[in-house]
Amino acid sequence: MTEKTILRALKGEVLPTPPIWMMRQAGRYLPEYRATRAQAGDFLSLCYTPDLAAEVTLQPIRRFGFDAAILFADILLICQALGAKLWFETGEGPRLSTVTSAAEIEALKPADAIHDTLAPVYETVRILSRELPKETTLIGFAGAPWTVATYMVAGRGTRDQGPAHALKTSDRAAFQALIDRLTDATIDYLSMQVQVGAEVVKLFDSWAGSLKGQDFTDFAVAPTARIIAELKSRHPGLPIIAFPREAGQGYVGFARATGADCVALDNSVSPEWAAANVQVDGCVQGNLAPGYMVTGGPEMDTAIRQVVRAFAKGPHIFNLGHGITPEADPDNVARMIEVVRGG
Numbered sequence: 001m002t003e004k005t006i007l008r009a010l011k012g013e014v015l016p017t018p019p020i021w022m023m024r025q026a027g028r029y030l031p032e033y034r035a036t037r038a039q040a041g042d043f044l045s046l047c048y049t050p051d052l053a054a055e056v057t058l059q060p061i062r063r064f065g066f067d068a069a070i071l072f073a074d075i076l077l078i079c080q081a082l083g084a085k086l087w088f089e090t091g092e093g094p095r096l097s098t099v100t101s102a103a104e105i106e107a108l109k110p111a112d113a114i115h116d117t118l119a120p121v122y123e124t125v126r127i128l129s130r131e132l133p134k135e136t137t138l139i140g141f142a143g144a145p146w147t148v149a150t151y152m153v154a155g156r157g158t159r160d161q162g163p164a165h166a167l168k169t170s171d172r173a174a175f176q177a178l179i180d181r182l183t184d185a186t187i188d189y190l191s192m193q194v195q196v197g198a199e200v201v202k203l204f205d206s207w208a209g210s211l212k213g214q215d216f217t218d219f220a221v222a223p224t225a226r227i228i229a230e231l232k233s234r235h236p237g238l239p240i241i242a243f244p245r246e247a248g249q250g251y252v253g254f255a256r257a258t259g260a261d262c263v264a265l266d267n268s269v270s271p272e273w274a275a276a277n278v279q280v281d282g283c284v285q286g287n288l289a290p291g292y293m294v295t296g297g298p299e300m301d302t303a304i305r306q307v308v309r310a311f312a313k314g315p316h317i318f319n320l321g322h323g324i325t326p327e328a329d330p331d332n333v334a335r336m337i338e339v340v341r342g343g
């Protein structure tokens with residue numbers, strides 16, 4: 001059997017057509033997702049019901065034939081597994097009980113206690129590895145420690161990650177302890193996803209862009225490097241994608257500094273710049289602006305071709321620069337795939 005295209009790109013192979021998948025490809029822009037989510041009742045029940053989580057993971061594969069499926073779950077489930085309370089306010093987003101002191105960080109559950117809560121996620125992975133088409137790669141994921149910490153400290157999503165920055169300044173040792181706990185738990189979580197069938201893992205550091213200078217090194221690069229080194233020692237050859245979103249100049253050398261096989265790029269950097277400065281070190285993923293999935297038209301076709309052309313001389317996985325939004329039109333997604341595949 002020929003190797004799956006995503007795995008070939010992750011090994012550094014330059015393919016005539018880049019493989020393609022899309023962040024948040026299972027999501028509210030799809031009527032079939034909205035129907036399954038309604039059946040589950042709420043978002044967390046959907047994440048924790050393996051049959052339904054597997055179903056929504058498979059929906060965009062059936063509809064569009066993407067080259068990869070990403071496990072349906074959320075980066076915040078690990079907070080719950082560590083003992084925080086987690087719920088989603090309809091129309092607003094996640095809410096968590098906060099963790100803001102050395103004592104509260106110390107009181108979190110140890111890394112090896114996370115698996116009871118996360119067992120349904122592992123079951124979803126098992127179902128998917130049985131049911132996915134043989135050419136489709138299964139991607140597992142977790143949030144990177146800094147991004148998950150921003151939610152745990154603030155108790156919600158924040159525009160500027162202010163509460164996490166404040167704790168980092170007022171008690172750096174406590175903040176480092178939180179990052180260390182999350183790093184250990186993330187290693188065990190991803191390792192288990194791989195044991196039950198994930199073929200690639202991705203680390204989402206959605207708020208990496210708000211870390212500057214030494215903080216970027218300490219809290220984006222260092223934890224990512226430790227997670228990758230430990231995962232690769234437990235699972236030799238495991239391909240790993242890192243997404244330090246909005247890292248800007250921080251993208252340069254990120255693969256070398258962390259050991260990532262692929263750096264995912266947001267759409268604030270131009271593909272031409274990223275080809276010259278990031279793809280020189282290996283595979284990149286990205287980076288069409290998600291807004292085109294709403295607006296479509298000839299401008300979308302042009303932008304898609306620009307991304308494909310800019311990255312054509314090196315290993316590339318086509319994706320958006322961030323998740324597709326609920327207002328997107330599924331017909332634009334179908335057209336994107338057609339254009340990437342030469343239409």
Ligand code: 1CP
Nearest residue numbers: 023024025026027070071072073074075093157204206323
């Ligand atoms: O109502 C709904 O259906 C909820 C929307 C939704 C979805 C579809 C949330 C709530 N999470 C998810 C699934 C999800 N989240 C996946 C599944 C796989 C896929 O991509 O199809 C993944 C990989 C994530 C990752 C995730 N969750 C990130 C990192 C990526 C990113 O978008 O930056 C983050 C920051 C979250 C937290 C989160 N979960 C949900 C929301 C609305 C948010 C953002 C909250 C905020 O900051 O305000």
